[in-house]
Amino acid sequence: MTPNVQLYQPKAALIVFTASGFAAPYIEYYDMDERGCPVNPHPLTVREAQSLAKALDTREYAGKAFLRPEGVLPDNVLHLDPSENGSLVWYTKPQRQKLYFAESLGLENGMVALPALVWKANKKELQIFALKGIAKPKAETPLYHAPFFNLYQKGYVCMGTVNVAIKSAASLEEFISAWHAYFFESYFSHHINEHNPVGVNLFNLYKGLMADTEKTFPTDTLRPTPLILKNLL
Structure with a gap:
């Protein structure tokens, strides 16, 4: 034939x-x-x-390729808008993650236990929230303030001098990887507008978590937001 x-x-x-x-x-x-x-x-x-x-x-091709998964849709993806100016909502399970801090904060860089997190991002900005549970969140799951410095009251991240440059044709996996790198490899420095995302001193909380490598994040310290997951979708 x-x-x-x-x-x-x-x-x-x-x-x-x-x-x-x-x-x-x-x-x-x-x-x-x-x-x-x-x-x-x-x-x-x-x-x-x-x-x-x-x-x-190539703009039409880039728009069609943006946020396209490289294989089967990852289980941690919660909502996907693949349009040219679209966004993605995903979550990460509790983990230990190395955090970096500005010298002015007086805190050594180190591994910190984190709660489960919900992320929402487009090509230019990132919102991040915390979860009390470890299971995949549902539409009615309540969101908590994420336990980080450099966050606004509504969960938006101040990226400071970080040059965010998401590729116009980034795959879903590239998009998530890029935002994780931008966030976790930046230097945390201060509370914004005196917004403390937890019910205790965040500086001391980090010190305790870095000193005890077996300790998980104490989710009872998380402060609630008025939002549930479906408010991000």
């Missing part, structure tokens, strides 16, 4: 000429005849340039 092969025929060719110095390049356009030979050379017209620009525009 003959395979179904798509054949492409040469349509046109471009030759770019350059001169010494700072002269602008000159582009010549050639049609191709039925034998594939260049004919009818002429300077590239505005219409031809516009047609070429449209053919080379």
Whole structure:
């Protein structure tokens, strides 16, 4: 059986000429005849340039590729909006994570036990909340303030000088990995607007968790928000 092969025929060719110095390049356009030979050379017209620009525009592809999973949809994904300016909601289970702190805070970098977390992000901003349980959250699951410095009252993260540059065609897995790196590899420094996300001194809480490597995060210290998970969806 003959395979179904798509054949492409040469349509046109471009030759770019350059001169010494700072002269602008000159582009010549050639049609191709039925034998594939260049004919009818002429300077590239505005219409031809516009047609070429449209053919080379990858924005439509990037929009379709954004947040597309590389395989089976990960179990920790809670909500997905794959549009060009879309967003993703996912959660992470309780874990030990290395945190970095600005010198002004007076706290050594180290491994800290964290509760389960709910993340919501688009290409430019991140919100993060905490969970008291360890199971996958449901629509009615209450959200708590995440136990970190550099958070606003509504869960938005102040990224400071971190240059957030999410790729326009980032896969779902790349997107999650990038935001985890931006967040956990940045330096925490202060409470924003005196917002303490826990019911105790966060500085002392971190010190205790770093000193006792067997201790899990005390979820009874988490402060509730007025939100439940479905408010993020």
